Amino acid sequence: GESVGLHLPTLSVQEGDNSIINCAYSNSASDYFIWYKQESGKGPQFIIDIRSNMDKRQGQRVTVLLNKTVKHLSLQIAATQPGDSAVYFCAENHDYKLSFGAGTTVTVRA
Amino acid sequence: DVKVTQSSRYLVKRTGEKVFLECVQDMDHENMFWYRQDPGLGLRLIYFSYDVKMKEKGDIPEGYSVSREKKERFSLILESASTNQTSMYLCASSLWLGGTEAFFGQGTRLTVV
Numbered sequence: 001g002e003s004v005g006l007h008l009p010t011l012s013v014q015e016g017d018n019s020i021i022n023c024a025y026s027n028s029a030s031d032y033f034i035w036y037k038q039e040s041g042k043g044p045q046f047i048i049d050i051r052s053n054m055d056k057r058q059g060q061r062v063t064v065l066l067n068k069t070v071k072h073l074s075l076q077i078a079a080t081q082p083g084d085s086a087v088y089f090c091a092e093n094h095d096y097k098l099s100f101g102a103g104t105t106v107t108v109r110a
Numbered sequence: 111d112v113k114v115t116q117s118s119r120y121l122v123k124r125t126g127e128k129v130f131l132e133c134v135q136d137m138d139h140e141n142m143f144w145y146r147q148d149p150g151l152g153l154r155l156i157y158f159s160y161d162v163k164m165k166e167k168g169d170i171p172e173g174y175s176v177s178r179e180k181k182e183r184f185s186l187i188l189e190s191a192s193t194n195q196t197s198m199y200l201c202a203s204s205l206w207l208g209g210t211e212a213f214f215g216q217g218t219r220l221t222v223v
Binding site for chain 2: 009031032034041043044045046089093096097098099100102103
């Protein structure tokens, strides 16, 4: 079946360190892979996407890596800040549907 | 600033009631979505709509229906609420079908007792 999933449900990171959040997917036909961030009490918010024919894309303090060989997606956050504490979802876009994984809760330690 | 507004933040309903969850977007987006969010399961797509009066089933449509009479409004209907429909419901919109950036409302936490 088709699924998008994350490797770890929780991640604790020291402030200032880099964070790496991982995701495995199974649908190779997806056109885009996307990362969303959900802060407490809010709806998810778009962070960055990557087209399926790309390997890497950088944004402001974030980098998304796509490894199609092993069907793996990761989000790297540089110099993690307290405001980065949130639930992070990977998602894929296929057949006009956005399908989300289970989410990783990132906690930033001061 | 883009905005997706869900009519209620919290709702408590009784088993068997008909429940309406309303969502309005002010961005003139073509596409609207309803998800439910449960711990450990992420967001699961219930229904989506790509135009007025058009709807498509998502991954978990059973027990739900939707209505889109106007472009800006997308309603989720629980025909006969059950306790397993207790969940957080999230509405979203996107500019075009296939777009990656969806804008979400703040969510409605529904409890069915």
